[in-house]
Amino acid sequence: MDTQIDNILKRSQLSVTGSRKRILELFLATNGGALAHGDIEKKTGEKFDRVTVYRTLQTFLEKGIIHSIPTVDNSVRYAMCKEGCAGGHHHDNHVHFVCSACGNTTCLESVMIPEVRLPEGFQPEEFQMVITGVCKDCH
Amino acid sequence: MDTQIDNILKRSQLSVTGSRKRILELFLATNGGALAHGDIEKKTGEKFDRVTVYRTLQTFLEKGIIHSIPTVDNSVRYAMCKEGCAGGHHHDNHVHFVCSACGNTTCLESVMIPEVRLPEGFQPEEFQMVITGVCKDCH
């Protein structure tokens, strides 16, 4: 019997392997939160080679299973894509919230990015909005 | 006689030195555009030590002369702060546009970030909005 995780991988034509399952599981467990590369190494229990994590993230990114989130600090963070995200093209039009207290990034699924009017000549393709502040857990 | 550049540095209680002037000049010349660390090394004519660039950017950031811009790719980019940005606290509430063709980042000073309504318990402090697409020069 296939689990949800297996299905996600198969849908993207990826082999179902231990590390992929573990990492995907972590993303699901984080539930909308964002993970940096370092988080993944820690939270999986340091079982994988760092290289495998890099490659797995890269693969997930290409297949559209996860997307990267822009942050003001250097860190690159990833979060699971919701339905509607096909490989490459994301309709990831919700707001990301970075907590300055706990450092966690949350996808605010309920908050859509509002429309903006761009100056003449600018052709938008993708919108990203990041709000920094104090999240509801650190309040 | 003091130039604009000298004034900016003095206002932030920084010594007026060659590298700082050069880097600041570059930011002014970029006119709202954003620079990645690599751009600065290139465009100044490779005159400085890489370390100096790192430290200068760090200093400018602390003094509030520049701010960092979040991007979806890993790169960290910086742009000049406008008046109203004191050290640490920026009122940098305009939209940033990243061109997928030429790679340049532009501050769209005329485009304000619209208000959004956050879920209960989230206390916003800073808003960042990044739009990716094709800029007016690459159109």
Added chain:
DNA sequence: GTAACTGCAAAATATTTGCATCCTT
């Protein structure tokens, strides 16, 4: 069995730190 994935080693990059020297005030 074959193609794809992983882990190890090592290379290539990027960033930080220490310290002696030089420049700004």
Added chain:
DNA sequence: AAGGATGCAAATATTTTGCAGTTAC
């Protein structure tokens, strides 16, 4: 003159690449 800034060397950290061994299908 004194403190801060720079440049060099080197230590760290991060990310990428090659390849042989292993695993999924």
